[in-house]
Amino acid sequence: MLGAVLYGPRDVRFEERDIPRITKPTDAIIRISATCVCGSDLWPYRGINAIPQPTPMGHEYCGVVEEVGNAVTSVKPGQFVIGSFFASDNTCPNCQVGYQSSCQHAEFISTAQASVLRVPLADGTLVATPAVPSDDLIPSLLTLSDVMGTGWFAADAANVKPGATVVVVGDGAVGLLGVLSAKQMGAGRIIAMSRHPSRQKLAREFGATDIVTERGDEGVARINELTNGIGADSVLECVGTQESMMQAISTSRKGGYVSYVGVPHGVELNGEQLFFAHVHLHGGPAPVRRYLPQLIKFVWNREINPGKVFDLTLPLDHVAEGYRAMDERRAIKTLLRP
Ligand SMILES: [Zn+2]
Numbered sequence: 001m002l003g004a005v006l007y008g009p010r011d012v013r014f015e016e017r018d019i020p021r022i023t024k025p026t027d028a029i030i031r032i033s034a035t036c037v038c039g040s041d042l043w044p045y046r047g048i049n050a051i052p053q054p055t056p057m058g059h060e061y062c063g064v065v066e067e068v069g070n071a072v073t074s075v076k077p078g079q080f081v082i083g084s085f086f087a088s089d090n091t092c093p094n095c096q097v098g099y100q101s102s103c104q105h106a107e108f109i110s111t112a113q114a115s116v117l118r119v120p121l122a123d124g125t126l127v128a129t130p131a132v133p134s135d136d137l138i139p140s141l142l143t144l145s146d147v148m149g150t151g152w153f154a155a156d157a158a159n160v161k162p163g164a165t166v167v168v169v170g171d172g173a174v175g176l177l178g179v180l181s182a183k184q185m186g187a188g189r190i191i192a193m194s195r196h197p198s199r200q201k202l203a204r205e206f207g208a209t210d211i212v213t214e215r216g217d218e219g220v221a222r223i224n225e226l227t228n229g230i231g232a233d234s235v236l237e238c239v240g241t242q243e244s245m246m247q248a249i250s251t252s253r254k255g256g257y258v259s260y261v262g263v264p265h266g267v268e269l270n271g272e273q274l275f276f277a278h279v280h281l282h283g284g285p286a287p288v289r290r291y292l293p294q295l296i297k298f299v300w301n302r303e304i305n306p307g308k309v310f311d312l313t314l315p316l317d318h319v320a321e322g323y324r325a326m327d328e329r330r331a332i333k334t335l336l337r338p
């Protein structure tokens with residue numbers, strides 16, 4: 001079997017790997033229909049996170065079940081399934097309250113940029129679609145494995161309500177799908193912070209009503225102006241830098257909600273500033289599994305089309321170009337088809 005392996009900074013190779021097999025009775029083996037490159041894959045790709053040895057890549061996936069271990073009861077061979085980037089049992093106390101990404105038995109999926117994948121804890125992790133989907137639905141279904149689920153969590157954790165004023169910080173795939181999620185939840189006004197014309201265009205298609213190109217203090221001042229000095233009801237932080245986090249906290253109204261789903265890199269919060277900000281803060285790795293049944297329904301009924309974030313589709317053996325295009329910001333997100 002062939003799959004993507006990261007050897008070092010900007011060195012992704014497509015090479016022969018062991019074919020995954022059932023190792024525990026709770027495993028499933030799926031044949032990948034589509035996978036993709038994640039913004040978070042760029043951290044090790046750029047050498048910001050160290051790569052001590054050649055590392056298989058990929059955590060977003062959907063495909064057809066080939067084989068299941070003898071303890072698996074909820075999915076069977078032939079079904080089309082989607083799972084989160086964290087495998088979870090869906091039964092422990094953390095899963096039961098909807099935080100499957102903090103499952104006591106969570107396992108990170110890290111070998112999905114390949115033609116075949118082993119999924120641990122298959123009963124808790126995988127959700128089957130009503131039937132094998134038509135080809136045009138596959139990109140949207142794939143987003144539910146991470147980016148769409150994460151954008152939805154960002155909107156949910158920021159308490160987006162019908163009629164609310166929402167600010168989305170970050171115009172990557174997650175930020176753009178945060179816009180789509182806020183729209184689907186009935187937000188009245190959605191302000192997207194973006195300075196890239198192609199991303200602004202997609203943000204508007206997904207439901208953004210205003211675009212703010214300024215950043216940092218200027219960005220905060222602009223939001224302040226747009227909201228008559230009050231700030232937004234809900235702010236979605238989808239980047240993970242000090243600047244974006246402070247921008248998010250500073251643009252919330254008093255009593256407002258700030259969610260944060262960008263993996264933090266060097267973010268430090270000032271206790272006093274936080275104290276006087278008077279905001280609700282809620283974030284972390286998105287419990288994508290919680291939202292899968294509902295989001296599958298939305299995609300299946302063609303109510304939402306999150307697959308539009310893929311502006312580049314390549315055969316899996318061109319995976320290196322998929323990383324390059326995202327690294328150079330020529331692509332928002334690369335879809336890979338084995
Ligand atoms: Zn991802």
Ligand SMILES: [Zn+2]
Pocket residue numbers: 088089090091092093094095096100102103104105106
């Ligand atoms: Zn659990």
